Amino acid sequence: MPEFALIGRARPRVDAAGKVTGTTRYADDLALPGQLWCTLVRSPLPHARIVRIDPAPALALEGVAAVLTGGDLQTTYGILPVSQDEQALCADTVRYVGDPVAAVAAVDEATAARAAALIVVEYEPLSAVLSIEDALRSAAEPIHGGGNVQKAVALEFGDVAQGLREAAYQRDDLFFYDGSTHLAMEEHAVLASFAPDGILTLWSSTQTPHYLHRVLSKVLGMPMSRIRVIATPVGGGFGGKSDVLNHELVAAALARATGHPVKCVLTREEVFYAHRGRHPAVIWIRTGWGRDGRVTALHLRTWLDGGAYGSYGVATTYYTGALAPLTYRIPHYRFEGLRVFTNKPACGPKRGHGTPQPRFALECHLDKVAEDLGFDPVELRRRNLVAPFSPTVNWLRVTSCGLAECIDRVVAASGFAQKHRRLPPGRGVGFAVSGYLSGAGLPIYWNDLPHSEVHLTVDRGGRVCIFSGAIDIGQGSDSILIAVVAEVLGLQPEDIQLVTADTALTPVDLGSYSSRVTFMAGNAAVQAAQRMRALIARAVAPRLGVPPEEVRFADGHVAAAGDGARRLRWQEACTVAEAVHGTLSASGAYTPPKLAGPYRGSGVGPSAAYSFSACVAEVAVDEETGEVQVEKVWLAHDIGRALNPLLVAGQVEGSVYMAVGEALFERQGYRRGAHAGPSMLEYKSPTMYEMPAVETILVESIDPEGPFGAKECGQGPLLPVVPAIANAIYDAVGVRVDEVPATPDKLLRALTRAKGGPARIGPTAAPPAAFGPVTKVRRPEDEDAAAAGI
Amino acid sequence: MGERLALSVNGRLRELVAPVSTTLLEVLREDLGLTGTKHGCELGECGACTVLIDGAPALACLVLPVEVQGKEITTVEGLADGALHPLQRAFMDHGALQCGYCTSGFLLAAKALLDRTPSPTREEITEALSGNLCRCTGYLRIVEAVEAAARVPHA
Numbered sequence: 001m002p003e004f005a006l007i008g009r010a011r012p013r014v015d016a017a018g019k020v021t022g023t024t025r026y027a028d029d030l031a032l033p034g035q036l037w038c039t040l041v042r043s044p045l046p047h048a049r050i051v052r053i054d055p056a057p058a059l060a061l062e063g064v065a066a067v068l069t070g071g072d073l074q075t076t077y078g079i080l081p082v083s084q085d086e087q088a089l090c091a092d093t094v095r096y097v098g099d100p101v102a103a104v105a106a107v108d109e110a111t112a113a114r115a116a117a118l119i120v121v122e123y124e125p126l127s128a129v130l131s132i133e134d135a136l137r138s139a140a141e142p143i144h145g146g147g148n149v150q151k152a153v154a155l156e157f158g159d160v161a162q163g164l165r166e167a168a169y170q171r172d173d174l175f176f177y178d179g180s181t182h183l184a185m186e187e188h189a190v191l192a193s194f195a196p197d198g199i200l201t202l203w204s205s206t207q208t209p210h211y212l213h214r215v216l217s218k219v220l221g222m223p224m225s226r227i228r229v230i231a232t233p234v235g236g237g238f239g240g241k242s243d244v245l246n247h248e249l250v251a252a253a254l255a256r257a258t259g260h261p262v263k264c265v266l267t268r269e270e271v272f273y274a275h276r277g278r279h280p281a282v283i284w285i286r287t288g289w290g291r292d293g294r295v296t297a298l299h300l301r302t303w304l305d306g307g308a309y310g311s312y313g314v315a316t317t318y319y320t321g322a323l324a325p326l327t328y329r330i331p332h333y334r335f336e337g338l339r340v341f342t343n344k345p346a347c348g349p350k351r352g353h354g355t356p357q358p359r360f361a362l363e364c365h366l367d368k369v370a371e372d373l374g375f376d377p378v379e380l381r382r383r384n385l386v387a388p389f390s391p392t393v394n395w396l397r398v399t400s401c402g403l404a405e406c407i408d409r410v411v412a413a414s415g416f417a418q419k420h421r422r423l424p425p426g427r428g429v430g431f432a433v434s435g436y437l438s439g440a441g442l443p444i445y446w447n448d449l450p451h452s453e454v455h456l457t458v459d460r461g462g463r464v465c466i467f468s469g470a471i472d473i474g475q476g477s478d479s480i481l482i483a484v485v486a487e488v489l490g491l492q493p494e495d496i497q498l499v500t501a502d503t504a505l506t507p508v509d510l511g512s513y514s515s516r517v518t519f520m521a522g523n524a525a526v527q528a529a530q531r532m533r534a535l536i537a538r539a540v541a542p543r544l545g546v547p548p549e550e551v552r553f554a555d556g557h558v559a560a561a562g563d564g565a566r567r568l569r570w571q572e573a574c575t576v577a578e579a580v581h582g583t584l585s586a587s588g589a590y591t592p593p594k595l596a597g598p599y600r601g602s603g604v605g606p607s608a609a610y611s612f613s614a615c616v617a618e619v620a621v622d623e624e625t626g627e628v629q630v631e632k633v634w635l636a637h638d639i640g641r642a643l644n645p646l647l648v649a650g651q652v653e654g655s656v657y658m659a660v661g662e663a664l665f666e667r668q669g670y671r672r673g674a675h676a677g678p679s680m681l682e683y684k685s686p687t688m689y690e691m692p693a694v695e696t697i698l699v700e701s702i703d704p705e706g707p708f709g710a711k712e713c714g715q716g717p718l719l720p721v722v723p724a725i726a727n728a729i730y731d732a733v734g735v736r737v738d739e740v741p742a743t744p745d746k747l748l749r750a751l752t753r754a755k756g757g758p759a760r761i762g763p764t765a766a767p768p769a770a771f772g773p774v775t776k777v778r779r780p781e782d783e784d785a786a787a788a789g790i
Numbered sequence: 791m792g793e794r795l796a797l798s799v800n801g802r803l804r805e806l807v808a809p810v811s812t813t814l815l816e817v818l819r820e821d822l823g824l825t826g827t828k829h830g831c832e833l834g835e836c837g838a839c840t841v842l843i844d845g846a847p848a849l850a851c852l853v854l855p856v857e858v859q860g861k862e863i864t865t866v867e868g869l870a871d872g873a874l875h876p877l878q879r880a881f882m883d884h885g886a887l888q889c890g891y892c893t894s895g896f897l898l899a900a901k902a903l904l905d906r907t908p909s910p911t912r913e914e915i916t917e918a919l920s921g922n923l924c925r926c927t928g929y930l931r932i933v934e935a936v937e938a939a940a941r942v943p944h945a
Contacts, residue, residue, distance in 0.1 A: 012885070016881070017882065019887050019890030022825070022826015026828075028825075031820075183925055185830050185892045185924070186830070186889065233889075235891030268830070474926045650888055650931065653928035654927055679831065685923065687923065689920050691928055
């Protein structure tokens with residue numbers, strides 16, 4: 001008999017029927033009577049002072065209801081408490097091409113566009129800072145006052161110099177990982193409406209309704225209790241809808257100013273400028289090694305090009321250092337990282353948030369180390385793997401860890417050992433591993449509150465309703481919440497309905513980011529369901545003639561353990577329980593354990609559990625054109641437990657897809673501050689033709705703290721794919737890919753050079769090391785030694 | 791000010807008045823309330839607004855309604871005929887959708903393919919659907935779903 005009725009079974013998404021029939025209502029599908037259309041006026045310059053704005057010609061146009069400028073919305077905000085550096089409309093200075101300076105509300109889109117064009121804006125241009133090197137020059141024009149280094153971090157765990165002295169061999173490498181954007185199919189959309197009682201309701205395609213709720217309150221100067229935020233089903237997020245964006249605040253302000261509902265939908269070009277995507281990053285790595293193939297020290301430096309605003313960037317900076325040591329036992333580790341402001345659209349979190357760049361660098365670096373030392377690249381990793389239930393050098397608490405099994409299975413399935421260095425010219429295989437967090441262990445703003453809360457109710461018909469703040473962005477959170485509650489209560493998914501992401505109706509979930517929803521909202525839902533089960537068991541136990549702990553919930557019935565004949569239908573049991581308890585409702589909550597290490601900055605990286613992945617990629621490189629075709633990717637992922645294998649495989653395949661784009665095609669590039677190709681045709685993403693075959697291998701390590709043992713799968717599987725492709729290209733044609741995307745032009749130049757010897761694509765000089773003084777941090781093993789009196 | 795239009799949409803004649811420059815996508819979504827057809831770029835680059843015009847796939851954001859009067863327009867709302875179309879069922883069962891924003895475009899492009907090529911090869915499916923972008927699934931399950939739907943015997 002299977003352990004579970006639903007958990008572990010492949011089932012279609014609960015929202016699939018709405019999506020295949022076109023009845024799911026996304027934000028852009030909503031309309032209210034009398035609604036006005038909002039268009040933003042955006043800066044054509046990357047950096048300038050606003051000298052004058054004259055809205056009069058726009059206001060004179062028939063059909064224009066209101067114009068707002070920066071003076072109307074002065075309050076600064078930002079997603080992180082440490083970087084409150086944005087304004088809904090710029091008051092004095094514009095900092096990137098696309099920075100909004102004014103907004104129009106008019107009867108329709110065409111009128112709003114005409115009016116926006118009539119608004120006169122005079123600028124005094126300032127010199128623009130467009131690269132990391134530019135930003136670090138002392139003479140650079142400050143973008144936010146002060147220097148352009150927004151954040152610099154320097155942490156050392158143990159003593160890297162000592163580790164390198166103990167090394168028989170050391171190597172450094174320099175890498176560049178270009179920026180890319182989320183390119184969700186749905187353009188950001190918002191609808192804002194004030195009721196006659198002054199309550200604002202705002203529907204938005206957001207991954208983080210709770211943070212939007214807070215920022216709306218701050219910027220509009222209204223208490224949160226007067227604002228209701230509803231997140232609509234999100235048509236693709238990938239991190240791009242996890243920041244509060246200007247149009248959401250402006251639409252609300254225009255609704256207040258006009259007394260009409262206001263709708264705003266960004267154009268595709270505006271979405272490219274809204275961005276908040278992958279930070280371009282320069283990465284430098286040095287490691288030391290013993291003759292036995294064990295690492296003695298890791299020194300990692302990262303330089304991030306942050307764009308014009310803070311966004312999540314302080315967290316991103318820490319993330320570039322926090323998860324690099326997750327997969328290996330590193331005796332000594334130094335991390336130095338910085339993020340600069342530049343006059344380009346702000347970068348932020350994109351699938352993997354700050355970890356794909358250093359992971360790419362580290363795994364390519366290890367491929368070179370293995371070659372230098374004469375090790376098989378898989379064996380080199382195996383000798384250094386993190387152990388389950390152990391701390392990392394930087395105080396991450398690793399619990400369940402199926403990385404070794406992931407490696408074994410992906411290597412066996414792909415035939416890596418038979419293929420590596422043995423395929424014909426132009427074909428190659430590459431290997432890499434990675435790890436990722438199942439939800440950030442600390443909230444964005446400090447508090448002791450749960451990260452996720454769930455309410456359950458039961459109606460007189462026995463229908464269960466889940467109330468959760470979590471929003472489904474395509475990852476399948478609705479399906480997971482329903483499945484775990486149904487499993488605990490012995491019901492079918494059809495017996496359960498769901499109300500999500502409505503701040504007036506649902507308790508808080510912090511948002512669909514950092515791979516946290518299955519783990520945190522899942523745990524909260526399990527707890528709520530267990531409490532509901534206990535309520536019902538207590539009420540029906542006398543009828544069944546057994547103590548409450550011997551009441552079983554299965555197949556839509558509540559029964560006495562060991563005697564299936566003594567049972568009530570679920571609905572009858574609920575009626576009995578309601579008569580005993582009054583209203584049937586139960587709540588659950590999840591707060592991650594406090595896991596921060598003993599140092600400043602240790603709040604980024606801790607998680608209740610980590611997923612692990614191992615990947616082999618096989619590629620064919622056309623040496624005439626420099627084009628790379630990824631033919632197949634084998635991806636083994638330690639998911640803890642696959643609650644719904646169909647959804648897990650979808651997350652793995654989607655991660656592989658996005659990684660192929662970042663490895664080979666996608667680039668958020670600029671020319672003098674303007675986007676180099678702000679359209680879906682010019683921004684090259686993989687089509688069906690470029691998608692490789694994927695073999696997904698799920699490894700179940702059954703995490704002790706995950707819901708039914710589950711861990712994350714939405715982001716982790718992206719991480720090893722990019723370096724595996726880079727290593728495969730080297731195996732195929734002997735060109736080291738130290739920079740992505742590895743576009744044909746770059747590869748072709750390197751292949752031409754390769755005729756005379758080793759060749760690579762990648763940066764040649766690191767930016768200045770402006771990281772500041774290093775903070776020394778004791779390691780967990782130092783703590784153990786001190787405790788033991790050594 | 792506008793043009794008087796008579797459009798046959800999902801087998802029903804719909805009459806409306808709209809400015810002549812309004813696209814079919816805008817008319818479907820805003821005048822006829824058929825919001826299942828999605829708006830992804832309005833430049834003919836993403837495929838999210840794919841509809842069928844006399845059975846052939848077309849990008850509704852690039853079509854002017856006056857061009858398609860007298861032709862039969864099919865949107866995702868017209869796909870299920872009492873029961874779900876085999877493609878809709880297969881997309882659900884095979885996990886061929888996640889966020890769902892590209893789904894209606896894919897379904898209609900796939901329907902056009904299956905209507906003219908009932909048992910397509912993988913290459914034919916790729917060719918027919920490569921103009922539709924999806925950022926969630928990596929496409930593999932969409933191909934599988936189309937193959938599965940092609941195996942369903944038509945009543």
